[in-house]
Amino acid sequence: MKATAKAHPIQGIVKYHGMRDEQLRMPYHDSISVCTAPSHTKTTVEFDFEREEDTYIVDGEELEGRAKERVDDVVDYVRKTSDAPHAVYGVKLESENSFPTNVGLGSSASGFAAAAMALAKAAELEWSRPEISTIARRGSASAARAVTGGFSHLYDGLNDEDCRSERIETDLEGDLRIVIGLVPSYKETEQAHKEAADSHMFQARMAHIHEQIAEARDALREGEFDRTFELAEHDSLSLAATTMTGPAGWVYWQPATLRVFNAVRELRSEENIPAYFSTDTGASVYVNTTDEHAERVKETLEDCGVTAAIWQVGGPARVLDESEALF
Ligand SMILES: Nc1ncnc2c1ncn2[C@@H]1O[C@H](COP(=O)(O)OP(=O)(O)OP(=O)(O)O)[C@@H](O)[C@H]1O
Numbered sequence: 634m635k636a637t638a639k640a641h642p643i644q645g646i647v648k649y650h651g652m653r654d655e656q657l658r659m660p661y662h663d664s665i666s667v668c669t670a671p672s673h674t675k676t677t678v679e680f681d682f683e684r685e686e687d688t689y690i691v692d693g694e695e696l697e698g699r700a701k702e703r704v705d706d707v708v709d710y711v712r713k714t715s716d717a718p719h720a721v722y723g724v725k726l727e728s729e730n731s732f733p734t735n736v737g738l739g740s741s742a743s744g745f746a747a748a749a750m751a752l753a754k755a756a757e758l759e760w761s762r763p764e765i766s767t768i769a770r771r772g773s774a775s776a777a778r779a780v781t782g783g784f785s786h787l788y789d790g791l792n793d794e795d796c797r798s799e800r801i802e803t804d805l806e807g808d809l810r811i812v813i814g815l816v817p818s819y820k821e822t823e824q825a826h827k828e829a830a831d832s833h834m835f836q837a838r839m840a841h842i843h844e845q846i847a848e849a850r851d852a853l854r855e856g857e858f859d860r861t862f863e864l865a866e867h868d869s870l871s872l873a874a875t876t877m878t879g880p881a882g883w884v885y886w887q888p889a890t891l892r893v894f895n896a897v898r899e900l901r902s903e904e905n906i907p908a909y910f911s912t913d914t915g916a917s918v919y920v921n922t923t924d925e926h927a928e929r930v931k932e933t934l935e936d937c938g939v940t941a942a943i944w945q946v947g948g949p950a951r952v953l954d955e956s957e958a959l960f
């Protein structure tokens with residue numbers, strides 16, 4: 634009745650923007666991302682006979698309002714699909730993120746992936762990871778990809794058989810280093826997804842994305858580093874063009890973000906270093922490079938006045954031993 638799970642957040646490669654179905658969180662189009670580590674979320678859940686109300690605590694704070702409703706959507710779906718008699722009891726969920734939230738480092742992905750994995754285990758659902766990705770998707774679409782881990786592809790679809798995530802095999806995982814530049818500027822993504830289709834750039838993005846997905850899959854299969862991360866850099870600009878031209882005119886980037894963009898392009902042109910920037914919906918930057926060049930890239934980010942760290946590829950969400958439970 635109690636279970637603990639761990640999941641890694643994601644960096645978008647061909648990024649998701651906008652939902653066809655807001656309740657079921659079915660995106661308008663396919664998306665590909667890569668999980669990042671050691672950043673992670675650890676979550677313990679328990680179905681408890683004595684508990685009448687569901688309670689969720691993240692980083693020591695009890696969730697309320699919209700944040701709570703999103704976890705409710707995940708818990709309700711697990712209750713509906715599980716045959717375990719205890720799945721009707723109240724749930725206690727406690728979770729810890731090892732990295733800052735709401736700054737563009739993908740906390741909703743690892744948060745809802747860890748919750749889905751732990752809930753599926755506690756509710757005795759013997760599902761595969763692509764199946765569990767449909768539970769996580771109800772909290773956050775990016776979380777579907779955090780369930781399957783590594784490089785993963787969330788398919789567009791109108792039902793759970795189609796709209797699920799699957800891992801993509803590639804040789805790029807071992808040598809990839811993701812240097813993160815932390816630009817702490819608070820934002821929330823949900824509203825941006827809601828108004829995605831209201832930008833005049835959205836239809837252009839939709840027409841373009843199919844090709845981008847095919848290219849990214851091919852580059853990953855072929856193990857082509859430059860081609861893969863050039864695509865991620867390009868798609869960061871495409872995504873921002875759409876959010877900036879929506880009704881709210883969101884500009885997620887900060888001056889430090891742009892300093893990093895310029896410095897990364899200089900590393901490429903002047904030092905021949907394979908380094909490509911990437912942002913999701915936020916001001917923080919990912920710089921994709923190889924092990925050999927990671928320290929040089931980190932120094933460059935620090936010279937831009939940004940706190941930097943060298944991360945690598947994270948695996949799929951997984952259930953932990955009961956000795957690792959948070960309560
Ligand atoms: N460990 C967690 N367990 C459950 N929900 C979480 C957890 N961490 C974050 N969340 C939820 O994820 C959402 C984070 O905001 P948002 O939708 O902007 O996602 P995001 O773009 O992944 O955020 P960011 O990348 O900036 O961290 C909020 O609803 C928050 O409560």
Ligand SMILES: C[C@@](O)(CCOP(=O)(O)OP(=O)(O)O)CC(=O)O
Nearest residue numbers: 645648649741773774775823913914
């Ligand atoms: C481009 C992104 O940053 C979009 C992130 O969106 P979220 O998955 O955080 O949105 P919600 O479903 O509202 O939680 C990264 C990606 O998943 O492609």
